[in-house]
Amino acid sequence: MARYLVSGGAGYVGSHLVLTLLDAGHEVVVVDDLSTGHRNAVPPGATFIQANLSERRRLDDIFAAWKFDAVFHLAALSLVGESMQQPLRYCRENLANSVNLAEAAVKGGCLKYVLSSTAAVFGVPKSVPITEEAETSPVNPYGLSKLMMEQALAWAESAHGLRSASLRYFNAAGADPLGRAGEDHDPETHLIPRAIMATLGHAPPLHVFGTDYDTPDGTAVRDYVHVMDLAAAHIAVLPRLEQGSVRYNLGNGAGHSVREVMAAVERVSGRKVPHENGPRRAGDPPALVASSALIRAETGWRPQHASLDEIVRTAWNWHAAHPQGYGAREAA
Numbered sequence: 294m295a296r297y298l299v300s301g302g303a304g305y306v307g308s309h310l311v312l313t314l315l316d317a318g319h320e321v322v323v324v325d326d327l328s329t330g331h332r333n334a335v336p337p338g339a340t341f342i343q344a345n346l347s348e349r350r351r352l353d354d355i356f357a358a359w360k361f362d363a364v365f366h367l368a369a370l371s372l373v374g375e376s377m378q379q380p381l382r383y384c385r386e387n388l389a390n391s392v393n394l395a396e397a398a399v400k401g402g403c404l405k406y407v408l409s410s411t412a413a414v415f416g417v418p419k420s421v422p423i424t425e426e427a428e429t430s431p432v433n434p435y436g437l438s439k440l441m442m443e444q445a446l447a448w449a450e451s452a453h454g455l456r457s458a459s460l461r462y463f464n465a466a467g468a469d470p471l472g473r474a475g476e477d478h479d480p481e482t483h484l485i486p487r488a489i490m491a492t493l494g495h496a497p498p499l500h501v502f503g504t505d506y507d508t509p510d511g512t513a514v515r516d517y518v519h520v521m522d523l524a525a526a527h528i529a530v531l532p533r534l535e536q537g538s539v540r541y542n543l544g545n546g547a548g549h550s551v552r553e554v555m556a557a558v559e560r561v562s563g564r565k566v567p568h569e570n571g572p573r574r575a576g577d578p579p580a581l582v583a584s585s586a587l588i589r590a591e592t593g594w595r596p597q598h599a600s601l602d603e604i605v606r607t608a609w610n611w612h613a614a615h616p617q618g619y620g621a622r623e624a625a
């Protein structure tokens with residue numbers, strides 16, 4: 294049994310990671326300011342500390358009070374469009390706060406650091422699937438802020454011995470198959486929850502952002518990876534850190550178009566997805582698909598929930614059971 298710090302553990306991916314760590318018998322301390330997360334999303338078995346990562350002294354106190362085997366850093370701002378409007382805020386939140394956490398970890402003697410990075414570090418890729426050798430050339434401040442932290446971590450290894458894994462998630466999707474957690478963002482911008490909420494009648498019809506892409510059906514293609522598979526990857530990379538820092542692309546390795554996602558929602562729900570076709574969303578690349586060959590080869594990680602229907606089914610079940618997301622339980 295080990296003890297881990299999870300920043301952003303009240304958020305979507307973070308809450309699923311905390312469940313996975315607790316299920317494996319580990320001890321978890323969550324640090325989250327609840328800016329986009331939910332207190333009710335933190336599983337009961339975890340210790341919760343409400344703090345902002347800009348509070349460096351609080352972080353030092355936390356690392357002094359507990360000895361952690363590793364830190365998983367998920368807390369961040371992650372809306373691409375918002376980052377275009379507020380580039381400096383994104384750099385402060387995603388770079389400066391990540392540096393704060395890394396400094397506090399080093400000072401506290403915790404020398405393993407797993408960063409939630411993103412496919413957005415690649416910008417518009419020249420080809421898919423995207424390997425780790427592909428050029429990193431972000432086209433928005435969000436991707437830049439994550440890439441800068443990846444680069445800072447490389448220097449922190451040589452200077453401070455901080456071993457890091459930068460996990461470039463592609464599109465996190467789905468929910469805990471046991472129904473203990475799900476996705477609840479406000480506003481919700483992600484395709485699968487939006488399609489499901491529209492189908493349940495809890496949101497307006499889905500807007501299909503672009504039908505004129507150079508893809509098989511004209512809609513944009515993404516690599517949807519189950520959030521529990523993402524969570525499992527965090528544990529799988531830890532032994533690899535004994536040999537040094539790593540950067541891994543993390544996806545299912547299969548691309549699905551917006552129309553294919555809608556078809557999956559229709560298969561799972563037995564209902565039509567109310568939708569309207571519209572123009573492209575600014576900044577959206579036509580296709581992002583991961584090559585996850587490297588993490589598979591080096592850690593043995595494999596997606597266990599790879600089918601799009603299974604991903605959509607777990608998300609559907611959670612949204613159907615929680616029409617107001619975590620709000621209903623917060624009010625209860």
Ligand SMILES: NC(=O)c1ccc[n+]([C@@H]2O[C@H](COP(=O)([O-])OP(=O)(O)OC[C@H]3O[C@@H](n4cnc5c(N)ncnc54)[C@H](O)[C@@H]3O)[C@@H](O)[C@H]2O)c1
Binds near residue numbers: 300346
């Ligand atoms: N969801 C995706 O598809 C996706 C894809 C690629 C990368 N990522 C990355 O994964 C991570 C988690 O994403 P998510 O979708 O779960 O987001 P989320 O918004 O659901 O979770 C982020 C959590 O961090 C907390 N937080 C934010 N700023 C903080 C601060 N300064 N101090 C303390 N806590 C703070 C929020 O309250 C929230 O609980 C992010 O780093 C994101 O960039 C997500």
Ligand SMILES: O=c1ccn([C@@H]2O[C@H](COP(=O)(O)OP(=O)(O)O[C@H]3O[C@H](CO)[C@@H](O)[C@H](O)[C@H]3O)[C@@H](O)[C@H]2O)c(=O)[nH]1
Binds near residue numbers: 463514574
């Ligand atoms: O209402 C909607 C929402 C999305 N889309 C399309 O669906 C696809 C997926 O969009 P979305 O779910 O918003 O995810 P992305 O914009 O691909 O971004 C996610 O995945 C990236 C990695 O691939 C991460 O960097 C981001 O943080 C994460 O939000 C895109 O083609 C969108 O244009 C629609 O057509 N209608």
